[in-house]
Amino acid sequence: MSTLELTPAAIATLVHTFYDDVRADPELAPIFNNAIGDQWEPHLARMVEFWCTVMLGHKSFQGNVFGTHMQLSGVEPRHFRRWLDLFMATVQRLFAPEVAEEFLIVARRIASSLQYGYYGKVVAE
Numbered sequence: 001m002s003t004l005e006l007t008p009a010a011i012a013t014l015v016h017t018f019y020d021d022v023r024a025d026p027e028l029a030p031i032f033n034n035a036i037g038d039q040w041e042p043h044l045a046r047m048v049e050f051w052c053t054v055m056l057g058h059k060s061f062q063g064n065v066f067g068t069h070m071q072l073s074g075v076e077p078r079h080f081r082r083w084l085d086l087f088m089a090t091v092q093r094l095f096a097p098e099v100a101e102e103f104l105i106v107a108r109r110i111a112s113s114l115q116y117g118y119y120g121k122v123v124a125e
């Protein structure tokens, strides 16, 4: 399969593909569904804005990513392993290796900061 150019449309494809996988995952789905309920469309739209801001400099996303996550309950180390594995598989499937790596650098950095917040150390990279 050919890889996608880094455009807003490709980021929308990434976000929708990744969260389809999250929602089909028995470990991750309950945490997301508890927090998001029937508000998946706004969540996906925010995640597209987030990645367009990070990867394309769009500045459309404003949020408190750390604070939002610290309010979630029941997030365990195994959830980070699963989140990162799924995200890596999705970006590597859709994008060229150097673009996939850019996504992964951001995801791992935020994942590490969230793990410091929850556990005081990094348990999954």
Ligand code: HEM
Pocket: 031, 032, 035, 036, 043, 046, 047, 050, 062, 063, 064, 065, 068, 069, 072, 075, 079, 080, 083, 106, 107, 108, 110, 111, 114
């Ligand atoms: C175990 C791993 C993770 C879990 C279970 C998780 C779960 C969630 C949930 C449930 C929300 C929605 C919160 C709400 O609207 O009330 C959310 C929002 C978000 N997550 Fe995560 N997340 C994880 C890791 C990450 C990572 C590694 C990133 C880095 C890219 C990330 C980026 C975001 C962003 C940008 C938002 C939107 C925040 C906002 O709306 O202001 N998450 N996450």
